[in-house]
Amino acid sequence: MAYELHREDLEPLLLGAAFFGSGGGGTIESARHLAAHFVAGDYYPTDTVKVVSVEEATEGAAVMVAYLGAPEAINTATYPLGPVTAAKNVQDRLDLKPTRLAYVMPPESGALGFTVAVLVAAKLGLAVIDADGAGRAVPSLPMLTFAAAEIDPRPAFLVSQGGLCVELDVTPRVGNQGGTTHQRDVSAIVEQMMRPVVADPEFGQFGGLAMWVMQPSDIGRATPIRGTLTRALELGRAVQAGRIGSARQxxxxxxxxxxxxxxxxxxxxxxxxxxxxxxxxxxxxxxxxxxxxxxxxxxxxxxxxxxxxxxxxxxxxxxxxxxxxxxxxxxxxxxxxxxxxxxxxxxxxxxxxxxxxxxxxxxxxxxxxxxxxxxxxxxxxxxxxxxxxxxxxxxxxxxxxxxxxxxx
CATH class of the missing domain: 2.40.390.10 (CV3147-like)
Structure with a gap:
């Protein structure tokens, strides 16, 4: 069921998400740094975000947004400028089509992944889907269910904090969408292309990524791992409330x-x-x-x-x-x-x-x-x-x- 996520919910959310991230998914430090600036004002038009279930995501397209790169480098970010610009590019591209962008999807369970998804949604007036592509954090794109579901990775935008935008487009060998294995193969190719880009001095080891645009008919099959944002939020609240005080608990x-x-x-x-x-x-x-x-x-x-x-x-x-x-x-x-x-x-x-x-x-x-x-x-x-x-x-x-x- 849909619910509102408020500014004060970000701390328990990122704590719980960090636990489920299997040691990764961005640092708590970087997520807290971004969350500290989540205030309605000049940058964010609101400090609340709507969270919807996969079943409720029927009003438009969804896109996965994330930071891609080294956690130590991402710790310096104050606002999610790269992911916001990347998602805005997808939004502008979809404006030329019948389906509008309505939802943001986190890539994985992790402190930064969930925080960035919430902040991008707040900035662009979108909702966040309560699901992700792994139920843990992963080092590479082919490990996500979006890739296994063969969701078309085009368009894919990678944007630096300074606004340099790179669009990655791997043209299929057969037809517009490629053969049956094309989308599976291309996720690995896009990954291999992105890593040298973020390593460039202009990017400084990280960039904002938006890819895997999912139409309402695609969202369900691309996201079999559901309820993960709510799971992280509730775990974080339990930790904050002192209900979990030991490894056994x-x-x-x-x-x-x-x-x-x-x-x-x-x-x-x-x-x-x-x-x-x-x-x-x-x-x-x-x-x-x-x-x-x-x-x-x-x-x-x-x-x-x-x-x-x-x-x-x-x-x-x-x-x-x-x-x-x-x-x-x-x-x-x-x-x-x-x-x-x-x-x-x-x-x-x-x-x-x-x-x-x-x-x-x-x-x-x-x-x-x-x-x-x-x-x-x-x-x-x-x-x-x-x-x-x-x-x-x-x-x-x-x-x-x-x-x-x-x-x-």
């Missing part, structure tokens, strides 16, 4: 309110090191947590993709399954990879020696089934040195139990 909340069979895949430990290298529009790195004899290592490319336990012979989580940090003790409990590490490469002092637990849960069914989305995750895991198959979280947990039995 977080796992209980996810089971009761989200239907997610999450589990702690690490013992509580101390954040001891983090490595990050920003290039090509990505933050690439490793986060290490020490708990007794166990060294837990999370490998990420903006988003967490792979986690290891030094005492186990196989990974403890593989993407597309999600893994999030829960930081116990006093203070903020939810952090993305980008929030763990400061701009100078040092660890965030807000965490200190507080206990950090890794919580994981299985990916949405659409990301786990054979096809473009899962194949894209596996190709990325291969580049990180994992050459095996996708093994669901619960199966990895069974292997760990067997390993413990063999050792006893």
């Amino acid at each position: 977080m796992i209980g909340y996810l089971a009761e309110h989200c239907g997610l069979a999450a589990r702690a895949i690490s013992e509580p430990g101390e954040l001891v090191s983090a490595e990050v290298d920003t290039s090509g529009g990505f933050d690439l790195g490793k986060v290490r947590i020490q708990a007794g004899q166990h060294t837990y290592t999370v490998m990420y490319q903006n988003e967490s993709l792979l986690a290891w336990d030094s005492e186990r012979p196989q990974p403890i989580v593989l993407s597309p399954d999600s893994v999030a940090y829960y930081v116990g003790g006093e203070g903020q409990s939810i952090f993305s990879n980008g929030d763990l590490v400061q701009a100078d490469g040092t660890l965030n002092p807000a965490i200190g020696k507080r206990p950090v637990t890794l919580i994981a849960w299985r990916a949405e069914a659409e990301l786990r089934k054979p096809g473009l989305n899962l194949d894209s995750f596996m190709q990325l895991l291969n580049s990180l040195g994992y050459l095996g198959p996708y093994v669901p979280l619960e199966s990895l947990h069974s292997l760990q139990s067997m390993h413990k039995g063999d050792a006893s």
Whole structure:
């Protein structure tokens, strides 16, 4: 059911979205920086936004809007100038057609993704659809359900904060829309074209993206993962209200309110090191947590993709399954990879020696089934040195139990 999202809702929304972002989806810092300027006035005509369900999105077209690039670079943005201009270009293009632009779609679950979608909608007088393309954050476009649904990626606009606009148009080999596999293939091509663009000095490692214009008849099949914005908002409110004060309580909340069979895949430990290298529009790195004899290592490319336990012979989580940090003790409990590490490469002092637990849960069914989305995750895991198959979280947990039995 449709509802109004208000300025004060952005903080719980971005907190909850950061947890579901699997370590990525933009930093809490960057989302808060944008949210702090969400005030009705010279830039925003209103400080409320309408949120509608997929079923209610029948009054016009929708477009996915996002920031594309390195989280550290995006932290400097005050207003979502690039995404707004990119969406405005789509709006102007649709003005020449019978269908008007009525909705904004976030690309993924993540603090920045949801915040940007809300702010673009507020600026342009549009509504936000309560769904996204993954139910977690992802490093590349072919991992999103919009690509798997073969939604035409044209037009696709990438715009810098300074207003430089690049339109990407991959012309089909066959006909106007291409063959049956064209839209699946082209999402990978567009991704490969965009990364060098955002790496250009004019873009400064990030830009605003608008693509995958969906007609009302397309929205349903392109967005099987629904209710994710509301899910994030309610989780953030529960955290703010103090109803979630430990990793155990977080796992209980996810089971009761989200239907997610999450589990702690690490013992509580101390954040001891983090490595990050920003290039090509990505933050690439490793986060290490020490708990007794166990060294837990999370490998990420903006988003967490792979986690290891030094005492186990196989990974403890593989993407597309999600893994999030829960930081116990006093203070903020939810952090993305980008929030763990400061701009100078040092660890965030807000965490200190507080206990950090890794919580994981299985990916949405659409990301786990054979096809473009899962194949894209596996190709990325291969580049990180994992050459095996996708093994669901619960199966990895069974292997760990067997390993413990063999050792006893």
